[in-house]
Amino acid sequence: MMQTAGKRSRVAVGVGGRLTRSQIGFLWGIVMPVIALFIIIRVIPILVVLLMSFTNFNLNRPLTRFLPYQNFTRLIGDPNFLTAFINSTEFVIIAVPLEIILGLAFAIYLNRKVRFESIYETLYFLPYIVPMVPSAIIWKWIYAPGTYGLANYLLDQMGFARVGWMSTPQISLLAVIGIHIWKQLGFFVIVFLVGLKNIPSDFREAAVVDGATPWEITRKVDIPLLKPVILFGVVMATIWAWSAFTEVYIMSQGTDISTGAEIQVLVTRIYAEGFLYFNMGYASAISFVLFIVSLILVALQFRIIRVESN
Numbered sequence: 001m002m003q004t005a006g007k008r009s010r011v012a013v014g015v016g017g018r019l020t021r022s023q024i025g026f027l028w029g030i031v032m033p034v035i036a037l038f039i040i041i042r043v044i045p046i047l048v049v050l051l052m053s054f055t056n057f058n059l060n061r062p063l064t065r066f067l068p069y070q071n072f073t074r075l076i077g078d079p080n081f082l083t084a085f086i087n088s089t090e091f092v093i094i095a096v097p098l099e100i101i102l103g104l105a106f107a108i109y110l111n112r113k114v115r116f117e118s119i120y121e122t123l124y125f126l127p128y129i130v131p132m133v134p135s136a137i138i139w140k141w142i143y144a145p146g147t148y149g150l151a152n153y154l155l156d157q158m159g160f161a162r163v164g165w166m167s168t169p170q171i172s173l174l175a176v177i178g179i180h181i182w183k184q185l186g187f188f189v190i191v192f193l194v195g196l197k198n199i200p201s202d203f204r205e206a207a208v209v210d211g212a213t214p215w216e217i218t219r220k221v222d223i224p225l226l227k228p229v230i231l232f233g234v235v236m237a238t239i240w241a242w243s244a245f246t247e248v249y250i251m252s253q254g255t256d257i258s259t260g261a262e263i264q265v266l267v268t269r270i271y272a273e274g275f276l277y278f279n280m281g282y283a284s285a286i287s288f289v290l291f292i293v294s295l296i297l298v299a300l301q302f303r304i305i306r307v308e309s310n
Contacts, residue, residue: 046291049287053287074282080261084269091241094174102185102188104230107191107193108222125187132247133250136179136251143175145165145166152165169263192230242266248267270283
């Protein structure tokens with residue numbers, strides 16, 4: 001019977017522990033649809049956008065010419081693109097550090113056996129699961145001018161001057177960034193909290209025995225062990241901030257800002273060029289710049305955090 005079982009196991013696995021042809025075919029049958037779907041959804045659109053960025057393709061023009069570099073040189077002298085690029089950069093510089101620092105701070109606080117922890121987790125995570133469109137519409141009412149908006153009403157009740165949230169260019173973008181942070185913060189709180197709970201308690205107990213204070217435990221135990229999770233959070237926060245669209249688009253519609261140009265970002269610029277002016281070639285050039293800058297930022301983040309870890 002033992003010999004029969006050994007033969008069956010060799011038949012199941014193959015000679016020398018190798019997979020049989022039928023097993024390899026079965027694995028390819030499982031993996032290939034996923035690879036094909038990834039190529040269709042991700043790879044091919046990137047290649048199409050790259051190809052279109054070197055053309056003057058316009059939906060209103062039947063003829064398309066190849067432009068070796070004109071679309072990209074046009075970007076340098078386009079004030080709308082430069083404004084959108086600066087606003088997107090500001091979006092990332094402000095939103096990403098605040099989301100990571102606040103998310104980490106709240107997660108560390110909730111990890112210390114706080115009463116009603118589940119209620120706090122729900123409150124933090126609730127804005128994230130609410131769709132951005134209704135959230136932005138609610139914030140339009142909060143930022144409404146005069147005393148019609150909740151923000152100015154509260155300022156008026158406290159004796160402060162009213163603020164033109166969506167009529168002052170210097171404040172408008174910060175107000176939209178605030179919406180973005182409010183919306184995404186709960187995600188990072190939950191992610192960091194899960195990471196903290198997965199750190200073995202032995203490390204903290206050993207630190208307590210050595211006389212470490214709670215702050216020293218957080219700084220020398222929790223944060224170093226949480227660096228892979230922090231890297232994930234930084235990458236996701238950067239991608240979301242760099243590609244922000246819905247909150248900017250909705251907040252610039254029907255507000256005191258006549259054109260929304262003061263708070264436009266790269267994705268809204270892509271939308272305007274491609275679907276309002278039908279300049280698909282130029283919009284593709286902006287999209288490719290967005291893609292390249294995103295790759296560079298993510299690569300830098302991986303390199304910086306890995307160097308700090310070593």
